[in-house]
Amino acid sequence: NAGVTQTPKFQVLKTGQSMTLQCAQDMNHNSMYWYRQDPGMGLRLIYYSASEGTTDKGEVPNGYNVSRLNKREFSLRLESAAPSQTSVYFCATRGRAQGGYTFGSGTRLTVV
Protein backbone atom coordinates (compact mmCIF):
# COMPACT_ATOMS: atom_id res chain seq x y z
CA ASN A 1 0.00 0.00 0.00
CA ALA A 2 2.30 2.75 -1.28
CA GLY A 3 -0.08 5.75 -1.14
CA VAL A 4 1.56 8.40 -3.35
CA THR A 5 4.69 7.43 -5.26
CA GLN A 6 6.95 9.97 -6.96
CA THR A 7 9.78 9.26 -9.38
CA PRO A 8 12.58 10.08 -9.62
CA LYS A 9 13.65 11.01 -6.08
CA PHE A 10 16.59 13.08 -7.29
CA GLN A 11 17.45 14.71 -10.61
CA VAL A 12 20.07 17.10 -11.93
CA LEU A 13 19.34 18.88 -15.21
CA LYS A 14 21.24 21.30 -17.35
CA THR A 15 19.55 24.57 -18.26
CA GLY A 16 17.29 24.01 -21.26
CA GLN A 17 16.84 20.27 -20.78
CA SER A 18 13.38 18.81 -20.43
CA MET A 19 12.05 16.16 -18.10
CA THR A 20 8.86 14.72 -16.67
CA LEU A 21 8.21 14.10 -13.00
CA GLN A 22 5.93 11.15 -12.40
CA CYS A 23 3.31 10.70 -9.69
CA ALA A 24 1.08 7.71 -9.10
CA GLN A 25 -1.46 7.04 -6.35
CA ASP A 26 -3.23 3.89 -5.24
CA MET A 27 -5.75 5.64 -2.98
CA ASN A 28 -8.49 5.95 -5.63
CA HIS A 29 -8.61 9.71 -5.05
CA ASN A 30 -10.06 12.06 -7.65
CA SER A 31 -7.97 15.14 -6.95
CA MET A 32 -4.22 15.36 -7.51
CA TYR A 33 -1.79 18.24 -7.06
CA TRP A 34 1.74 19.37 -7.77
CA TYR A 35 3.52 21.65 -5.31
CA ARG A 36 7.00 23.07 -5.16
CA GLN A 37 8.80 23.78 -1.90
CA ASP A 38 11.50 26.40 -1.63
CA PRO A 39 13.34 27.54 1.52
CA GLY A 40 11.33 30.14 3.41
CA MET A 41 8.43 29.93 0.94
CA GLY A 42 6.43 26.99 2.19
CA LEU A 43 4.67 24.89 -0.44
CA ARG A 44 3.17 26.59 -3.48
CA LEU A 45 0.66 25.05 -5.85
CA ILE A 46 1.82 24.62 -9.45
CA TYR A 47 -1.08 22.74 -11.07
CA TYR A 48 -3.92 20.57 -9.94
CA SER A 49 -6.39 18.10 -11.38
CA ALA A 50 -9.81 17.88 -9.77
CA SER A 51 -10.65 14.72 -11.70
CA GLU A 52 -9.46 12.59 -14.56
CA GLY A 53 -9.41 14.65 -17.73
CA THR A 54 -9.23 18.08 -16.09
CA THR A 55 -6.27 20.24 -15.10
CA ASP A 56 -6.00 23.80 -13.80
CA LYS A 57 -3.29 26.29 -12.99
CA GLY A 58 -2.28 26.99 -9.44
CA GLU A 59 -0.25 29.83 -7.96
CA VAL A 60 3.02 29.29 -9.90
CA PRO A 61 2.30 27.49 -13.22
CA ASN A 62 4.75 29.27 -15.52
CA GLY A 63 7.37 26.96 -17.04
CA TYR A 64 5.38 23.80 -16.32
CA ASN A 65 2.82 21.58 -18.00
CA VAL A 66 0.84 18.68 -16.58
CA SER A 67 -0.98 15.61 -17.80
CA ARG A 68 -3.62 13.65 -15.92
CA LEU A 69 -3.00 10.39 -17.72
CA ASN A 70 -5.68 8.45 -15.83
CA LYS A 71 -7.13 8.45 -12.34
CA ARG A 72 -3.90 7.11 -10.84
CA GLU A 73 -1.26 9.19 -12.59
CA PHE A 74 -0.51 12.91 -12.77
CA SER A 75 2.75 14.02 -14.37
CA LEU A 76 4.58 17.35 -14.31
CA ARG A 77 6.73 18.38 -17.26
CA LEU A 78 9.46 20.95 -17.53
CA GLU A 79 9.94 21.71 -21.22
CA SER A 80 13.05 23.87 -20.86
CA ALA A 81 14.45 23.77 -17.34
CA ALA A 82 15.77 26.96 -15.73
CA PRO A 83 17.86 27.40 -12.55
CA SER A 84 14.81 29.08 -10.94
CA GLN A 85 13.09 25.71 -11.11
CA THR A 86 15.57 24.18 -8.70
CA SER A 87 13.28 23.03 -5.92
CA VAL A 88 11.69 20.09 -4.17
CA TYR A 89 8.52 18.98 -5.93
CA PHE A 90 5.70 17.24 -4.13
CA CYS A 91 2.71 15.43 -5.55
CA ALA A 92 -0.39 15.13 -3.39
CA THR A 93 -3.85 13.61 -3.55
CA ARG A 94 -7.09 14.33 -1.74
CA GLY A 95 -10.02 12.10 -1.02
CA ARG A 96 -13.14 13.65 0.51
CA ALA A 97 -13.96 17.23 -0.49
CA GLN A 98 -12.67 18.85 2.69
CA GLY A 99 -10.24 16.18 3.73
CA GLY A 100 -6.53 16.34 4.27
CA TYR A 101 -4.05 15.91 1.46
CA THR A 102 -1.64 12.95 1.26
CA PHE A 103 1.83 13.79 -0.01
CA GLY A 104 4.51 11.80 -1.77
CA SER A 105 8.08 11.91 -0.51
CA GLY A 106 9.21 14.45 -3.09
CA THR A 107 11.53 14.87 -6.06
CA ARG A 108 14.62 16.97 -5.46
CA LEU A 109 15.46 18.76 -8.70
CA THR A 110 18.58 20.80 -9.35
CA VAL A 111 18.97 22.80 -12.55
CA VAL A 112 22.53 23.91 -13.28
Place this chain on the structure above:
Amino acid sequence: GQQLNQSPQSMFIQEGEDVSMNCTSSSIFNTWLWYKQDPGEGPVLLIALYKAGELTSNGRLTAQFGITRKDSFLNISASIPSDVGIYFCAGIYGGSQGNLIFGKGTKLSVKP
Protein backbone atom coordinates in the same frame (compact mmCIF):
# COMPACT_ATOMS: atom_id res chain seq x y z
CA GLY B 1 -4.82 36.12 -2.95
CA GLN B 2 -5.14 34.18 0.27
CA GLN B 3 -2.15 34.17 2.58
CA LEU B 4 -1.40 32.41 5.83
CA ASN B 5 0.88 34.04 8.40
CA GLN B 6 2.49 31.37 10.53
CA SER B 7 4.47 32.13 13.67
CA PRO B 8 6.96 31.70 15.07
CA GLN B 9 9.29 30.90 12.17
CA SER B 10 11.51 28.82 14.41
CA MET B 11 11.88 27.88 18.03
CA PHE B 12 14.26 26.08 20.36
CA ILE B 13 12.80 24.42 23.40
CA GLN B 14 13.89 22.19 26.22
CA GLU B 15 12.65 18.62 26.20
CA GLY B 16 9.50 18.41 28.29
CA GLU B 17 8.34 21.95 27.55
CA ASP B 18 5.05 22.79 25.89
CA VAL B 19 5.05 24.38 22.43
CA SER B 20 2.55 26.68 20.78
CA MET B 21 2.37 27.93 17.21
CA ASN B 22 -0.35 29.64 15.23
CA CYS B 23 -1.58 30.73 11.84
CA THR B 24 -3.62 33.77 10.98
CA SER B 25 -5.15 35.12 7.82
CA SER B 26 -7.31 37.95 6.61
CA SER B 27 -9.35 35.36 4.68
CA ILE B 28 -11.89 32.81 5.84
CA PHE B 29 -11.11 29.12 5.52
CA ASN B 30 -13.38 26.07 5.45
CA THR B 31 -10.82 23.68 6.87
CA TRP B 32 -7.58 24.03 8.80
CA LEU B 33 -4.90 21.37 8.65
CA TRP B 34 -1.65 20.91 10.52
CA TYR B 35 1.22 18.99 8.95
CA LYS B 36 4.67 17.91 10.09
CA GLN B 37 7.57 17.47 7.70
CA ASP B 38 10.68 15.49 8.57
CA PRO B 39 13.91 16.02 6.60
CA GLY B 40 13.78 14.41 3.18
CA GLU B 41 10.11 13.54 3.46
CA GLY B 42 6.79 14.97 2.40
CA PRO B 43 4.42 16.64 4.86
CA VAL B 44 2.35 14.25 6.99
CA LEU B 45 -1.08 15.23 8.27
CA LEU B 46 -1.29 15.61 12.06
CA ILE B 47 -4.71 17.13 12.67
CA ALA B 48 -7.63 18.27 10.51
CA LEU B 49 -10.23 20.79 11.72
CA TYR B 50 -13.55 21.25 9.94
CA LYS B 51 -15.72 23.56 12.08
CA ALA B 52 -15.22 26.97 13.64
CA GLY B 53 -14.41 26.54 17.33
CA GLU B 54 -13.46 22.89 16.93
CA LEU B 55 -10.78 21.64 19.33
CA THR B 56 -9.11 18.36 18.37
CA SER B 57 -6.34 16.32 19.98
CA ASN B 58 -3.97 13.71 18.58
CA GLY B 59 -1.87 12.35 21.43
CA ARG B 60 0.24 15.22 22.79
CA LEU B 61 -0.95 17.52 19.99
CA THR B 62 -3.98 19.79 20.27
CA ALA B 63 -5.25 22.15 17.59
CA GLN B 64 -8.16 24.56 17.38
CA PHE B 65 -10.11 26.11 14.52
CA GLY B 66 -10.63 29.77 15.40
CA ILE B 67 -14.14 31.11 15.88
CA THR B 68 -13.65 33.73 13.16
CA ARG B 69 -12.42 30.97 10.76
CA LYS B 70 -9.37 33.13 10.11
CA ASP B 71 -6.93 31.47 12.49
CA SER B 72 -5.79 28.24 14.09
CA PHE B 73 -3.25 27.16 16.67
CA LEU B 74 -1.32 23.99 17.42
CA ASN B 75 -0.02 23.04 20.85
CA ILE B 76 2.45 20.26 21.60
CA SER B 77 2.66 19.21 25.22
CA ALA B 78 5.73 17.71 26.92
CA SER B 79 7.93 17.90 23.83
CA ILE B 80 10.36 15.07 23.04
CA PRO B 81 13.34 14.90 20.65
CA SER B 82 11.31 13.25 17.88
CA ASP B 83 9.07 16.34 17.73
CA VAL B 84 11.88 18.05 15.80
CA GLY B 85 10.83 19.04 12.31
CA ILE B 86 8.93 21.67 10.41
CA TYR B 87 5.27 22.20 11.20
CA PHE B 88 2.99 23.70 8.57
CA CYS B 89 -0.48 25.05 8.91
CA ALA B 90 -2.65 24.83 5.83
CA GLY B 91 -6.08 26.12 5.00
CA ILE B 92 -8.66 25.02 2.48
CA TYR B 93 -10.72 27.81 0.95
CA GLY B 94 -13.23 28.13 -1.81
CA GLY B 95 -16.23 26.12 -2.87
CA SER B 96 -16.34 22.79 -4.65
CA GLN B 97 -12.62 22.68 -5.44
CA GLY B 98 -11.36 23.81 -2.06
CA ASN B 99 -7.71 24.40 -2.78
CA LEU B 100 -5.08 24.19 -0.09
CA ILE B 101 -2.57 26.89 0.78
CA PHE B 102 0.28 26.59 3.26
CA GLY B 103 1.89 28.75 5.86
CA LYS B 104 5.67 29.08 5.61
CA GLY B 105 6.31 26.72 8.46
CA THR B 106 7.61 26.67 12.03
CA LYS B 107 10.94 24.92 12.48
CA LEU B 108 11.06 23.17 15.83
CA SER B 109 14.33 22.20 17.43
CA VAL B 110 14.48 20.46 20.78
CA LYS B 111 17.48 20.58 23.08
CA PRO B 112 17.95 17.10 24.57
